[in-house]
Structures are given as structure tokens and as C-alpha cells.
Amino acid sequence: MKQFVAVLKNGLSLENPLTVLMIGLCSTLAVSAKFEGSLFMGIAVIFVLVMSNVLISAVRKFTPDEVRIPIFIVIIAAFVTIVDLVLKGYFPSVYSFLGVWIPLIVVNCIVLGRAEAFAYHNGVMLSIADGIGMGLGYTLIIAGLGAFRELFGSGSLVFLGNTLVSFGPAYRGPNILLLFPGAFLLFGFIVAGSRALNRRLTARKEAM
Amino acid sequence: MRDNIYVRLGLPVLLVCIVSAAGLAMTYSFTKGPIEAQAREAEQKSLTACLPEAKTFEKIADASMLAKASTAAGDVTVDGLFRAVDGTGATVGAGLLVGSRGYGGPIRMAVGVDRNGKVVGVTIVSMNETPGLGSKVVDDKTFLPRFKGLASADEARKVDTITGATKSSRGVRKGVEAALAAFTAIGGVEGVSAK
Numbered sequence: 001m002k003q004f005v006a007v008l009k010n011g012l013s014l015e016n017p018l019t020v021l022m023i024g025l026c027s028t029l030a031v032s033a034k035f036e037g038s039l040f041m042g043i044a045v046i047f048v049l050v051m052s053n054v055l056i057s058a059v060r061k062f063t064p065d066e067v068r069i070p071i072f073i074v075i076i077a078a079f080v081t082i083v084d085l086v087l088k089g090y091f092p093s094v095y096s097f098l099g100v101w102i103p104l105i106v107v108n109c110i111v112l113g114r115a116e117a118f119a120y121h122n123g124v125m126l127s128i129a130d131g132i133g134m135g136l137g138y139t140l141i142i143a144g145l146g147a148f149r150e151l152f153g154s155g156s157l158v159f160l161g162n163t164l165v166s167f168g169p170a171y172r173g174p175n176i177l178l179l180f181p182g183a184f185l186l187f188g189f190i191v192a193g194s195r196a197l198n199r200r201l202t203a204r205k206e207a208m
Numbered sequence: 209m210r211d212n213i214y215v216r217l218g219l220p221v222l223l224v225c226i227v228s229a230a231g232l233a234m235t236y237s238f239t240k241g242p243i244e245a246q247a248r249e250a251e252q253k254s255l256t257a258c259l260p261e262a263k264t265f266e267k268i269a270d271a272s273m274l275a276k277a278s279t280a281a282g283d284v285t286v287d288g289l290f291r292a293v294d295g296t297g298a299t300v301g302a303g304l305l306v307g308s309r310g311y312g313g314p315i316r317m318a319v320g321v322d323r324n325g326k327v328v329g330v331t332i333v334s335m336n337e338t339p340g341l342g343s344k345v346v347d348d349k350t351f352l353p354r355f356k357g358l359a360s361a362d363e364a365r366k367v368d369t370i371t372g373a374t375k376s377s378r379g380v381r382k383g384v385e386a387a388l389a390a391f392t393a394i395g396g397v398e399g400v401s402a403k
Contacts, residue, residue, distance in 0.1 A: 059220075067218075074224050078228035085239040085243065089242035097336075
């Protein structure tokens with residue numbers, strides 16, 4: 001249990017896929033223009049990550065080393081397609097915003113990376129923890145980025161059709177926030193912030 | 209016995225593929241209904257929004273008509289032609305679903321044309337334009353009504369685009385131009401009401 005929590009926490013802080021491992025950045029920069037979309041993207045990634053981690057970890061003893069990558073890809077692609085179909089059928093507005101980025105989760109480095117680096121060498125329970133931790137780490141950053149970009153870029157925050165916060169019609173946000181360069185710059189600040197935080201965490205760990 | 213590499217490596221891959229395919233087939237059969245319903249609903253909703261006078265929209269399946277429309281539309285795709293029918297069964301105009309190129313991918317829209325061949329309304333069915341910039345074609349409430357009352361592609365070409373959303377609004381404009389050209393090509397409202 002202790003190990004479960006430790007692995008879970010790792011994904012959020014010391015091994016956060018986005019700010020530390022720097023994988024899966026493409027989708028992060030592309031879909032974080034809106035809070036709602038980025039949140040659903042995060043949920044989709046958590047689902048795929050946990051499910052594929054579980055399955056890959058469960059069949060790891062029967063998976064020959066030479067063909068592990070094709071097997072990983074098939075498993076991951078199956079879960080991504082499930083997410084794709086479900087979103088299309090039940091959340092069309094989210095689906096139309098995320099568009100091609102849902103099928104592209106298949107090649108998201110986080111999912112394949114965790115399959116290879118973690119699930120293939122660890123038990124099912126720990127792989128679940130890793131999936132949840134990594135997924136939450138991804139969601140946290142992408143949703144935060146999405147909230148910031150939407151709020152300050154377009155002046156209001158909309159979730160499922162409800163306006164949560166609005167600066168009023170007079171507010172004119174800097175356009176760059178909504179475009180990719182803005183996302184890139186902002187992401188740089190997030191990385192800087194999390195590095196400072198992680199350094200403090202490691203220092204505290206060593207002092208103990 | 210010699211270790212058969214094809215069996216040792218191929219079998220696990222094959223098994224995983226079979227199980228995945230079965231899982232996907234199951235998911236597909238569950239979601240097929242809702243997905244089709246969503247697509248139809250979105251289509252009908254946007255058609256009704258751009259031609260409120262009509263009660264129902266009947267899809268035109270005539271292949272030669274569709275071919276004529278798509279030739280007239282040029283590089284804009286024609287996804288559907290609809291006969292707009294009011295409560296009494298009279299043809300009140302036509303609804304056209306077209307897809308043109310925007311900045312972030314295709315912009316799919318519905319264009320409603322009345323009996324006189326004039327645009328009644330334009331609605332966006334789906335698009336992937338930059339939120340806050342290209343999405344102004346929807347958010348700027350004065351933009352889509354600019355097409356109202358136009359009767360020809362040449363008139364549509366003169367509509368002003370939006371600052372900061374030039375490519376997106378040009379995409380919408382091109383879609384309307386193509387829709388009007390297609391409407392003329394299929395013989396106007398007479399062509400639509402002839403079965």
C-alpha cells in the first residue's frame with residue numbers, strides 16, 4: 001500500500017510526465033486552449049493509461065521481448081478507439097473540439113513510455129498506481145494550462161455551457177495566449193515553477 | 209524440435225489482436241446508435257437554424273444532382289442537399305451542407321436558401337478554428353447574418369471578413385459562395401422540388 005501511494009505521488013511530482021520527463025508535449029500545447037477540452041483530454045489519457053497499464057502488466061509474462069512493442073500498440077490503440085467511439089456518441093461537443101487529438105493518444109509518448117518503462121516490469125496493482133499518478137500529473141498541468149489560457153486569452157471560463165468566470169466584454173486578452181507560442185511560453189514558466197518545487201522536495205527528502 | 213520463431217512470436221501478437229478486435233466490435237455495436245443519432249441531430253438542428261420556416265428536411269439522393277452540385281462547388285465539398293418542406297408539404301427552399309477549408313481544418317456549415325434563391329441563414333455545424341480568433345466567425349454575432357439575402361456567388365464574394373479571423377471567415381464565405389453556385393447548378397428551387 002505504501003508503495004502504491006509512493007508510485008502514485010511520483011507521477012504527480014518528481015516524475016511528472018510533462019514537467020520532468022517532458023513527454024506528451026504535443027497534445028498538451030495543442031488542446032490546452034480551452035479548459036473544458038483539456039480536462040476531457042486529461043480524463044481520456046487517464047483512462048487509456050490505466051487500462052493499458054493493467055493489461056500490459058497482466059500479460060507481461062506471456063509477452064516475448066521481441067514483439068512487445070506491437071503488442072503494446074495494439075492494446076493501447078484498442079482503448080483509444082473505445083474512448084474515441086464513446087466521446088463521439090455521448091459528448092459530441094467535446095469530441096469536435098479535441099478532434100484528431102483523441103486518436104493521436106495512441107502515439108502519445110506517455111502511454112507507450114509508461115507501458116515500456118513501468119507496466120512491463122511491475123505488477124498489476126503498481127501499474128494501476130502508475131497509470132493514475134501519471135494520468136493525474138498530465139491532467140493537472142494540461143487543465144491548469146487550459147484554464148489560464150482560456151481565462152486570460154478570451155476573457156471568460158466556460159465549462160459545459162456554463163460561464164464560470166468572466167472579465168466582461170470590455171476585456172481584450174493578449175491573442176498570443178490562445179496561439180501555440182503562448183502555450184509554449186506559459187509551459188516554460190510551469191516547468192520552471194515545478195522544478196523549483198521539486199528541488200525543494202528532493203532536498204527535504206535527503207535531509208530526512 | 210526446432211524452436212519455431214513464427215509460432216513463438218506470432219501467436220501472442222495474434223491473440224492480442226483477436227481479443228482487441230472483439231472488444232472493439234462490442235464497443236462499436238454499443239455506440240453505433242448514439243453516434244448516428246448525434247450526427248443526424250446535429251445536421252437537422254443546424255438546418256432548422258438556418259431555415260426556420262421549414263418543418264422537415266428531406267435528403268435528396270439523386271446522384272446526377274449531387275454530381276452537378278459538387279462540380280459547381282469546386283474544391284468545397286457538398287455533404288448533403290435537402291428539400292425544405294413546411295407544415296403543408298410545400299417546398300419552401302433548400303438546405304445545403306457544405307464543407308470548406310478554414311484555418312484549422314474543414315469548416316462544415318449549413319446554408320438555407322429560400323424559394324427565391326436568397327440566403328436565409330448560415331450556421332456552422334462543426335469547425336476546428338482557433339478559439340478566440342478564428343472562432344469569431346461564430347462568436348461575432350454580426351458576421352453570419354451578413355450573408356442573409358444574398359442571391360448569387362458574386363454577391364457573397366463581396367462580404368467583408370473579420371479582422372484577426374481572415375482565413376476562417378474567408379472559409380465560411382467560400383462555403384456560402386459554393387452553396388449558392390451549387391443551388392443554381394441543380395436548377396434552383398424548381399430543381400429541388402422536382403422529384
